[in-house]
Amino acid sequence: MSPRAGSAGPRPASTHTLAFVESPVQLLNVLEWAHADALRAAGEPTGPASGAGTGAEAGGPAPAPAAGPGADASTAGAAPDAAEAASGPTPGTAGPSPAPIPEATGPAGGPVPGTAGAVAHTGLTLVVLSPNDPMTRGQLRRMAELARGEGHEVRWEEARGGATAPFHTVGGLAPLLRRAKRIVMGDPFSRYVQLLLTITRARDLVVVDDGTATMEFVSQLARGERLVRWHRRGGRPGPRDLVFAPISASARRRLTPGSGRRVEVFSSMPITETPDGVHVTANDFSWTRARFGPPRLTKGADLVGTSLVETGVVDPDRYLEAVKNLTKTYGATRYFAHRRESTDKLHRLAVETGLEIVRPDLPLELIARRGPIGRTILSFPSTVVHTLPLALVGTEVRVAVCDIDPAWLTATASPRAQGFLSGVTGTARDVHRLSAVSAAT
Known part of the structure; x- marks a missing residue:
């Protein structure tokens, strides 16, 4: 390009x-x-x-060489700060999957x-x-x-x-x-x-x-x-x-x-x-493409988390229902958490969906390029629907995006929120649009 x-x-x-x-x-x-x-x-x-x-x-x-999906966080290079080292994996979550x-x-x-x-x-x-x-x-x-x-x-x-x-x-x-x-x-x-x-x-x-x-x-x-x-x-x-x-x-x-x-x-x-x-x-x-990959692909689907709940845009219960529906419909097995997602929310997701929660130690573009990564990556409107297709060009990975239903928005969400999120999805190249999750509303 x-x-x-x-x-x-x-x-x-x-x-x-x-x-x-x-x-x-x-x-x-x-x-x-x-x-x-x-x-x-x-x-x-x-x-x-x-x-x-x-x-x-x-x-x-x-x-x-790629580690298995449940690799311990210590194998992926823990941060040296005492506060960071003491934080550990989120309860009910796994450490970063890829190799160090x-x-x-x-x-x-x-x-x-x-x-x-x-x-x-x-x-x-x-x-x-x-x-x-x-x-x-x-x-x-x-x-x-x-x-x-x-x-x-x-x-x-x-x-x-x-x-x-x-x-x-x-x-x-x-x-x-x-x-x-x-x-x-x-x-x-x-x-x-x-x-x-x-x-x-x-x-x-x-x-x-x-x-x-x-x-x-x-x-x-x-x-x-x-x-x-x-x-x-x-x-x-x-x-x-x-x-x-x-x-x-x-x-x-x-x-x-x-x-x-x-x-x-x-x-x-x-x-x-x-x-x-x-x-x-x-x-x-x-x-990224010159330094890492190509990744080993797994048979299942991976789901990418978002911090829209933490920023007050999306209702937490609606978000949980959407994740449940995506997991059931597309057979997702892992949930790559956004770095801003709260521990309580992630613990609830792990318990109620059965997903393996992964706290990546690097941006997702590098995690996906290094692998292992699912053949299908599911995401809500976010940056990765634009960046992952570029980082994974030449691989068989399919990136699919689920729109945010207006009913999921909180009462305090900015009036600009729905239009902006729709624009993020609508302008994404080389991604698939999902509609099956609409039953979550």
């Missing part, structure tokens, strides 16, 4: 590139962007036609064991603005290993480690921000990132995917609207929103091309409204 019309030309990562991430998916997409950027700089094609298939074909590591990734440590300047041609000091400094959630922290540490294995510098910031943490974080990053020539960010809605944008003088800004939120970000930028997450639209701004409004407005201006500013959006999502001057580049997951 070649870059879309209007995409950026070759611009290799320089010693002045600074990336900010707050989630494992954002970190994965920074790695994808850096890989694609290096290929563009070298004049090499990207996308499925470039031959970036299995690890062996692309010069990457041989596929790791080789340790991404090695002599400076040389290949890292288990990686393909990694070299030290690529010129990209990746700053992790760490959240407090143990599951997210664990996945971020695993992704940080991969980033170091690719030769990128990783800086871990305890950005939310107490009342004074933001001041220490911003103060410590200020010199790097002032020197940076290019800023890469995974979440333009983040107040942390918006604050950091007021410090930098960089004229080259890149936004990489943060899932379906990227679609909303680009649309809001095109329409000149204030930046607000889709599930919060329609509500009145709170006191903190009003206090932060000037910084948010400044960030939106910084993310608008002009006055020598170059803005790139690197995305696998369908983008229909492109702001004038914004370069849109396709993310085809060529790094």
